[in-house]
Amino acid sequence: MFREPALGCDIIVVMDTHEIRAAYLDLMTAREHVVIDRAPLVPFGDPTTLFTGSGMQPLLPYLLGAEHPAGVRLADSQPCVRSQDIEEVGDNRHTTFFEMLGNWSLGDYFKREQIALFWHFLTEVVRLDPDRIYVSVFAGDPDHGIPRDDESADIWTALFDAAGVSADRIDLNTEEHGNNVGNQGARIAFYGAENWWSRSGGPNTMPLGDPGGPDTEVFYYFPQVEHDTSYGKYSHQNSDGGQYMEIGNSVFMQYRRTEDGFSDLPRRNVDYGGGLERIAAASIDSPDVFKISVLWPIVEKVQEITGATYAEHTHAIRIIADHIRGAVFLAVDGVVPGNKEQGYVMRRLIRRAIRVATELGARKDFLGDLVPVVAEIYQGHYPEVAERTESVLAVLAKEEKAFRRTLDKGLRQLRAIGDTGSEVTGSDLFTLYDTYGFPIELSVEELRNIGMTLSPLWREDFDRQLDEQRRRSQQGARLGARRRVS
Structure with missing residues (x-):
């Protein structure tokens, strides 16, 4: 595919989605990473989750300290399913199925090498416009003695400066504060919990012994999109208003929660995940991921x-x-x-x-x-x-x-x-579910489409009847087992 050049300019080759994936894996191989096979969409031996929802998920044991047989530098492109995004599908960026480009350093390189590697991929390989790239970094947590991630911000500043792009900084801390003030054009925004990774949220919610660390997220800016003020008065990196699309996230896992606060992990890891579809959309300057070559x-x-x-x-x-x-x-x-x-x-x-x-x-x-x-x-x-x-x-x-x-x-x-003119109850929806095989979400969606009203307690009513049915089924199963034994 080719983007039409301006008169007198060189032709800019635009890669399709498959080419971007291949170029990423080739780059990782050239940087001494082992490209590993994709994991199945249903995690093996993990009852805590229904689907593989990120590239990191199958590698969590190795990020927590186990030795990977392929070494300390890994990469892949992992198909993922996030069922929690079903209701979001229909906008220009959410999909339930997507591919996540990933690379990992298990005690090898860290912030400087990772940020520079991702920047090289975006600007030199995919040829994204550096002036449209914005980032966020961790604002720190003084209560737990975790410093602001000025190291990552300084690395980003040097890369932007070398590309001739201004790199102003702004402290936003929370998404809500960003909605009220906007990023005011700043290239680097500092946030709190939004830029911290652990298995259980921000530093305050981490159990003892759990690892975590700051992350830095990368966004592509679409000036042709009008900011949707229903997501906040002003636009900023972490806003869902439409102008900024997150395309990648590098986690720097370096801390462990202790009784005294946080201590350094003996081995610092890098976990990078990038949305292939979103990077492909950015490469064709489209805020609509459905216009890329795989959709x-x-x-x-x-x-x-x-x-x-x-x-x-x-x-x-x-x-x-x-x-x-x-x-x-x-x-x-x-x-x-x-x-x-x-x-x-x-x-x-x-x-x-x-x-x-x-x-x-x-x-x-x-x-x-x-x-x-x-x-x-x-x-x-x-x-x-x-x-x-x-x-x-x-x-x-x-x-x-x-x-x-x-x-x-x-x-x-x-x-x-x-x-009948009456409100639709949970009992009505349970009948549709039990008799007609109608998933509850489809019933609710259809009700909205035709303007019908749900009773305020419909969910509690539906769940109660579903629980009663399950109890009856379990009792019947136990009775049947006793009869077979006798």
């Missing part, structure tokens, strides 16, 4: 299938494209739709995509047209997606067939409740 072909196919245009149905088409891509990768890694844990999330993704696509005019069995598009996009780097296309199609087609049998019935029942 736009899906969008185009959705337009073809539904007859709806992206310009007029942006939110809906983003939901379909994201959810289908995520469902395909979950199926590739062996997840099947169900009513519990990973299967429930996958079922929700598929059924939400079907419902939205149906509203746009998609015919039945449209998933069969989208799965091959995803497979073709990823067959180069993830050949297992293309190799398992038939099994993925079978899994998704079975779920679509099952859901379509219940979709019309469920929606008629939902609208019949609304015709």
Whole structure:
């Protein structure tokens, strides 16, 4: 792909998403990192989380001190799923499935080398405009004797200065304060807990013995985007107002919580994670990640299938494209739709995509047209997606067939409740869930779409009936076991 140059200027080559991934891994290899295989989307032997949600997650034991068999310098591109972002999908930057570029130093290099390495990748390899890059660093925690991270700020300042970019600093400390005052054009913003990493939040919430440390985050600025004041009066790095998009985060794990406060870890580690899709969007100067090379072909196919245009149905088409891509990768890694844990999330993704696509005019069995598009996009780097296309199609087609049998019935029942003029209760939603297989989130979303009102205590009512059903099921299972024994 090429960005049209201004008259008399050199042509600027713009890499697509696959090329950016390959260039990153090549750079890491050249810097003596071992590129490791991706971890499966369902963590093995980790009951604390449903999905692999970051590149760091599979490597946590090594960041906590275990020796990695591949050495002290590692890198990868890790597919991730964050089910907590489902409600955010539809905006220009959130996806439930994404790839995270990662590199790690396990007791080897530290702040200076890491920040310079990431800067080189962004400005020399991907060719992002240095004047559009903004950063945040840790403001310190005097109560726990943790100093402000002026070291990282000084490293950033030197890099900006060398690129001819001003590097003013501002203390914002909290997102709320930033919303009230803005960053006033400052290149480097200091925040508190927002720029601290641990498994349990900021320094105040860390259990004894846990490791943690400051981080520095990198943002790309889109001046063509108007700041959304619903996220605060003024724009700044940590604002969700739309002008700044986070594209990478380097954690410097160097402290351990003790009874006396914090002590230095015997081995300092670096954990870097960068959003591949967001870096690709920045490389084409688009605040919309759905316009990059691994998502736009899906969008185009959705337009073809539904007859709806992206310009007029942006939110809906983003939901379909994201959810289908995520469902395909979950199926590739062996997840099947169900009513519990990973299967429930996958079922929700598929059924939400079907419902939205149906509203746009998609015919039945449209998933069969989208799965091959995803497979073709990823067959180069993830050949297992293309190799398992038939099994993925079978899994998704079975779920679509099952859901379509219940979709019309469920929606008629939902609208019949609304015709009575009464508020929709948790009992009503439980009936839809239990009888028609309607995920609770889809019911609530549909209610909002058609302007129906939920009773104030609907959630408590729904959860109570769900708990009662589970208790009855457990009692029945125990009774059945006793009968079989006797």
